[in-house]
Amino acid sequence: xxxxxxxxxxxxxxxxxxxxxxxxxxxxxxxxxxxxxxxxxxxxxxxxxxxxxxxxxxxxxxxxxxxxxxxxxxxxxxxxxxxxxxxxxxxxxxxxxxxxxxxxxxxxxxxxxxxxxxxxxxxxxxxxxxxxxxxxx
Amino acid sequence: xxxxxxxxxxxxxxxxxxxxxxxxxxxxxxxxxxxxxxxxxxxxxxxxxxxxxxxxxxxxxxxxxxxxxxxxxxxxxxxxxxxxxxxxxxxxxxxxxxxxxxxxxxxxxxxxxxxxxxxxxxxxxxxxxxxxxxxxxxxxxxxxxxxxxxxxxxxxxxxxxxxxxxxxxxxxxxxxxxxxxxxxxxxxxxxxxxxxxxxxxxxxxxxxxxxxxxxxxxxxxxxxxxxxxxxxxxxxxxxxxxxxxxxxxxxxxxxxxxxxxxxxxxxxxxxxxxxxxxxxxxxxxxxxxxxxxxxxxxxxxxxxxxxxxxxxxxxxxxxxxxxxxxxxxxxxxxxxxxxxxxxxxxxxxxxxxxxxxxxxxxxxxxxxxxxxxxxxxxxxxxxxxxxxxxxxxxxxxxxxxxxxxxxxxxxxxxxxxxxxxxxxxxxxxxxxxxxxxxxxxxxxxxxxxxxxxxxxxxxxxxxxxxxxxxxxxxxxxxxxxxxxxxxxxxxxxxxxxxxxxxxxxxxxxxxxxxxxxxxxxxxxxxxxxxxxxxxxx
Numbered sequence: 001x002x003x004x005x006x007x008x009x010x011x012x013x014x015x016x017x018x019x020x021x022x023x024x025x026x027x028x029x030x031x032x033x034x035x036x037x038x039x040x041x042x043x044x045x046x047x048x049x050x051x052x053x054x055x056x057x058x059x060x061x062x063x064x065x066x067x068x069x070x071x072x073x074x075x076x077x078x079x080x081x082x083x084x085x086x087x088x089x090x091x092x093x094x095x096x097x098x099x100x101x102x103x104x105x106x107x108x109x110x111x112x113x114x115x116x117x118x119x120x121x122x123x124x125x126x127x128x129x130x131x132x133x134x135x136x137x
Numbered sequence: 138x139x140x141x142x143x144x145x146x147x148x149x150x151x152x153x154x155x156x157x158x159x160x161x162x163x164x165x166x167x168x169x170x171x172x173x174x175x176x177x178x179x180x181x182x183x184x185x186x187x188x189x190x191x192x193x194x195x196x197x198x199x200x201x202x203x204x205x206x207x208x209x210x211x212x213x214x215x216x217x218x219x220x221x222x223x224x225x226x227x228x229x230x231x232x233x234x235x236x237x238x239x240x241x242x243x244x245x246x247x248x249x250x251x252x253x254x255x256x257x258x259x260x261x262x263x264x265x266x267x268x269x270x271x272x273x274x275x276x277x278x279x280x281x282x283x284x285x286x287x288x289x290x291x292x293x294x295x296x297x298x299x300x301x302x303x304x305x306x307x308x309x310x311x312x313x314x315x316x317x318x319x320x321x322x323x324x325x326x327x328x329x330x331x332x333x334x335x336x337x338x339x340x341x342x343x344x345x346x347x348x349x350x351x352x353x354x355x356x357x358x359x360x361x362x363x364x365x366x367x368x369x370x371x372x373x374x375x376x377x378x379x380x381x382x383x384x385x386x387x388x389x390x391x392x393x394x395x396x397x398x399x400x401x402x403x404x405x406x407x408x409x410x411x412x413x414x415x416x417x418x419x420x421x422x423x424x425x426x427x428x429x430x431x432x433x434x435x436x437x438x439x440x441x442x443x444x445x446x447x448x449x450x451x452x453x454x455x456x457x458x459x460x461x462x463x464x465x466x467x468x469x470x471x472x473x474x475x476x477x478x479x480x481x482x483x484x485x486x487x488x489x490x491x492x493x494x495x496x497x498x499x500x501x502x503x504x505x506x507x508x509x510x511x512x513x514x515x516x517x518x519x520x521x522x523x524x525x526x527x528x529x530x531x532x533x534x535x536x537x538x539x540x541x542x543x544x545x546x547x548x549x550x551x552x553x554x555x556x557x558x559x560x561x562x563x564x565x566x567x568x569x570x571x572x573x574x575x576x577x578x579x580x581x582x583x584x585x586x587x588x589x590x591x592x593x594x595x596x597x598x599x600x601x602x603x604x605x606x607x608x609x610x611x612x613x614x615x616x617x618x619x620x621x622x623x624x625x626x627x628x629x630x631x632x633x634x635x636x637x638x639x640x641x642x643x644x645x646x647x648x649x650x651x652x653x654x655x656x657x658x659x660x661x662x663x664x665x666x667x668x669x670x671x672x673x674x
Contacts, residue, residue, distance in 0.1 A: 050345030
């Protein structure tokens with residue numbers, strides 16, 4: 001039914017997306033397809049990594065851990081964004097095309113007042129991509 | 138432009154080993170529906186200090202005005218030698234880095250590739266750094282120096298002429314006037330920006346420290362930089378940037394209003410000025426919300442194209458051949474007078490040296506945390522050599538070109554045609570008076586006023602991004618509402634000072650920060666050399 005799952009991950013807040021990670025692993029097991037974990041970083045140092053190279057290494061290690069934990073095939077893709085506060089969604093949209101995913105499994109928060117003004121990242125993906133998006137709250 | 142998703146654009150760097158984790162001092166919370174990620178205490182201290190200064194200035198206008206005017210004048214007249222000396226150190230360091238082996242160090246690692254192509258990169262650094270100044274002073278400053286230099290009292294104690302002036306000698310006064318103007322807009326200001334930008338880019342992209350002013354001083358203060366010494370440096374940077382931008386915005390609205398009255402008869406009133414500030418802040422807000430690529434970069438590119446069109450227009454319809462030869466003559470005059478103009482000691486032109494040069498140096502230095510940090514943010518992937526050539530030499534040449542076209546044309550109008558309206562006009566109108574003597578005045582003046590406004594926008598949006606990053610402890614991915622807050626705050630401070638009085642006073646306060654920053658930047662020069670020495674080349 002699906003070929004590849006893209007799972008956006010925020011390495012700084014893994015606790016918030018635990019259910020989404022479990023859901024993506026379950027779906028990968030069910031359909032026997034790989035999960036590509038996509039992380040977005042900046043060129044400037046941040047709390048997760050000092051350089052894009054370090055970020056890539058951490059994301060790869062995370063993907064390997066997920067593979068070992070769930071017994072699934074995983075990949076990692078790190079993306080640099082010039083201004084992630086604004087263009088995170090566009091960066092993820094581009095990643096969908098680049099990795100050839102046909103299902104996104106993404107964590108999201110319970111919508112609040114602010115979501116009437118700014119859509120959540122996952123909400124934006126669901127509204128703008130042509131592939132299936134599974135939002136896990 | 139490098140593919141943003143390509144992470145091979147990296148490479149070996151020499152990271153500083155520190156226990157400090159970026160964002161560890163930050164407070165992450167929510168105010169209503171909006172998330173916040175702010176540095177404790179820089180965000181609160183900066184914001185409260187700025188509010189306190191605004192309230193004090195509004196409450197004690199006369200005293201505050203007199204005090205800050207005295208402070209600025211005292212600093213630039215007492216320490217003029219120090220400002221000039223510091224400026225020379227910045228230029229010499231930059232030139233030395235171009236030819237030294239350190240020039241081959243790449244910002245971001247040996248394999249890093251530039252985030253932006255030359256066009257977008259240059260547009261952003263130019264629009265943030267100097268564009269608005271060239272619009273206002275491109276005509277007036279050459280005329281001022283020329284008039285002072287050719288006057289009969291040139292060289293006397295009361296004269297404002299550069300060096301000894303050239304009383305009665307039009308050709309020599311013209312060369313000296315253009316050289317003095319280019320001196321203020323050429324290598325020295327751009328070297329000041331380059332030092333800050335290079336320091337920030339090096340210590341952030343290559344050393345792994347947060348993209349904030351304090352990082353540059355790690356080699357000097359060590360781990361103490363994460364405590365109060367660093368808080369003070371960052372707060373001072375926010376203070377200088379916000380007041381520099383807000384007061385320029387307020388004064389700029391007054392000037393833009395005068396231009397609009399001249400062109401379209403729009404009356405000079407507080408309502409018009411507030412509408413202008415709200416309009417400029419609104420566009421800047423849209424730009425920061427659209428982001429670095431879709432907002433700030435695009436506006437800067439539009440700005441550069443418009444500025445180039447205006448420059449081309451003046452070249453085409455003005456005395457073209459005179460301007461072409463003038464470019465080389467002015468360049469030659471600049472080279473000839475540069476040693477004398479930059480000499481800090483044993484000079485008699487006190488008014489010029491203290492009132493013009495030292496004031497400008499303090500001004501450029503007070504703006505350098507903002508412009509330098511913005512340049513650093515968009516300069517990853519360049520080698521140090523390429524970086525300095527593009528941040529120091531090319532903008533300096535553009536300044537020569539601009540001053541030649543605008544200032545040279547105005548001096549021609551004054552000397553050859555006897556057209557004195559430019560020299561007699563108020564500062565904000567001099568550009569338009571010069572353009573009114575050329576064909577297609579309505580179009581060129583309209584482009585001029587649009588440029589003035591959009592240059593304000595490009596300073597305001599990039600400034601808001603910089604303040605947001607500093608007050609988020611160097612995180613460039615802080616929640617969007619924070620940058621909205623700073624852009625709006627800047628507009629509100631400008632409106633409060635415009636209506637309540639105190640724009641000039643707080644601009645003087647902002648320029649006064651040039652003195653402590655000059656000391657800080659000299660230390661940064663040392664830190665940069667130490668930082669570069671440990672980088673793979």
